[in-house]
Amino acid sequence: MVGGRICGLSVRDVRFPTSLGGHGSDAMHTDPDYSAAYVILETDVGDGLKGYGITFTLGRGTEVVVCAVNALAHHVLSKDLRDIVGDFRGFYRQLTSDGQLRWIGPEKGAVHLATAAVLNAVWDLWAKQEGKPLWKLLVDMKYCRKVKLVKKKELCTEALKDGWTRFKVKVGADLQDDIRRCRLIRDMIGPEKILMMDANQRWDVPEAVEWMSKLAEFKPLWIEEPTSPDDILGHATISKALVPLGIGVATGEQCHNRVIFKQLLQAKALQFLQIDSCRLGSVNENLSVLLMAKKFEIPVCPHAGGVGLCELVQHLIIFDFISVSASLKNRMCEYVDHLHEHFRYPVIIKKASYMPPKDAGYSTEMKTDSVQKHQYPDGDVWKKLLAAQGN
Numbered sequence: 001m002v003g004g005r006i007c008g009l010s011v012r013d014v015r016f017p018t019s020l021g022g023h024g025s026d027a028m029h030t031d032p033d034y035s036a037a038y039v040i041l042e043t044d045v046g047d048g049l050k051g052y053g054i055t056f057t058l059g060r061g062t063e064v065v066v067c068a069v070n071a072l073a074h075h076v077l078s079k080d081l082r083d084i085v086g087d088f089r090g091f092y093r094q095l096t097s098d099g100q101l102r103w104i105g106p107e108k109g110a111v112h113l114a115t116a117a118v119l120n121a122v123w124d125l126w127a128k129q130e131g132k133p134l135w136k137l138l139v140d141m142k143y144c145r146k147v148k149l150v151k152k153k154e155l156c157t158e159a160l161k162d163g164w165t166r167f168k169v170k171v172g173a174d175l176q177d178d179i180r181r182c183r184l185i186r187d188m189i190g191p192e193k194i195l196m197m198d199a200n201q202r203w204d205v206p207e208a209v210e211w212m213s214k215l216a217e218f219k220p221l222w223i224e225e226p227t228s229p230d231d232i233l234g235h236a237t238i239s240k241a242l243v244p245l246g247i248g249v250a251t252g253e254q255c256h257n258r259v260i261f262k263q264l265l266q267a268k269a270l271q272f273l274q275i276d277s278c279r280l281g282s283v284n285e286n287l288s289v290l291l292m293a294k295k296f297e298i299p300v301c302p303h304a305g306g307v308g309l310c311e312l313v314q315h316l317i318i319f320d321f322i323s324v325s326a327s328l329k330n331r332m333c334e335y336v337d338h339l340h341e342h343f344r345y346p347v348i349i350k351k352a353s354y355m356p357p358k359d360a361g362y363s364t365e366m367k368t369d370s371v372q373k374h375q376y377p378d379g380d381v382w383k384k385l386l387a388a389q390g391n
């Protein structure tokens with residue numbers, strides 16, 4: 001029986017000092033501390049179930065998102081879960097239409113990341129109360145199709161032996177270095193395996209076309225985020241110019257909301273659509289993007305990695321496969337083997353494929369010990385690091 005008054009909402013600033021090893025860095029984000037604003041919802045039911053929600057952030061950015069979560073809290077507190085999920089669209093709109101907070105959005109930036117964290121927690125709680133993994137909760141809302149679930153993902157070069165067939169390389173900072181690394185990787189993986197490139201918004205439009213013309217010999221399937229995520233027509237220009245070279249455009253990890261995705265689709269500005277479980281307004285908004293992608297026949301290849309993005313987005317892509325696209329053609333879901341040990345229900349990868357999660361909920365819950373140690377600035381990890389830096 002779904003329900004219970006939400007009587008507690010807390011949010012933690014959880015940071016992993018990944019910048020120390022340069023992990024996750026790219027041409028634009030050179031010192032990322034992979035982080036999460038981590039929301040915990042409690043009800044008065046007394047069943048011990050809590051809802052956990054995250055959004056992915058980088059270091060100091062978490063402070064801002066934590067403030068935004070607190071500013072949204074009054075929409076959730078004292079509400080009954082049954083009423084929320086009974087009119088989830090209305091509730092979604094209530095959060096995203098807050099008359100004071102929407103001025104600093106609307107539906108974009110810190111306030112939208114906060115919406116994602118809060119609503120991801122609501123979805124987790126709902127799925128847990130139903131006793132189902134989130135993907136099953138979604139699938140059961142639609143018709144069922146018996147299918148074989150195989151989701152291929154990409155990883156780095158040494159993963160070849162584990163069966164990975166798709167790989168992504170960061171580009172955009174230095175052309176000669178890009179050529180050197182792309183050649184190395186292409187030589188290692190051979191001509192058949194798929195190579196993707198990611199520029200993380202480093203270029204303007206003519207630069208993107210010119211740069212990719214120089215990298216075309218390495219036969220990339222796509223160039224990801226070639227330019228500003230807001231430049232819809234720029235993406236369309238790049239797409240058009242790269243079609244003759246056999247290179248698609250992929251984007252979405254920093255796409256503000258469904259409206260921008262709609263325009264990217266309408267403008268034929270992308271060939272691969274990368275939803276992100278923690279940037280859009282949680283499951284609700286991602287569902288609308290999955291449906292639009294289906295309508296435009298554009299494959300969805302989610303962005304993942306970060307903190308918990310693989311854990312969450314696997315539910316969405318499994319749902320997409322079973323109930324929306326019903327296809328694996330040109331589809332894959334990013335995988336980065338990083339920080340999974342901090343999650344209570346980490347992803348399971350076998351033979352380079354995501355295994356459908358079986359535990360109830362949205363796989364959002366972090367281990368208590370990990371949260372305590374990495375809470376900023378008073379967790380043990382940060383106390384030591386800050387002391388070493390003389391702070």
Ligand SMILES: C[C@H](O)[C@@H](O)CC(=O)C(=O)O
Pocket residue numbers: 023024025026029032198200253303304305334
């Ligand atoms: C800063 C992040 O690590 C970013 O580089 C991730 C990314 O672009 C991707 O996974 O794709």
Ligand SMILES: [Mg+2]
Pocket residue numbers: 198200224225253303
């Ligand atoms: Mg990327």
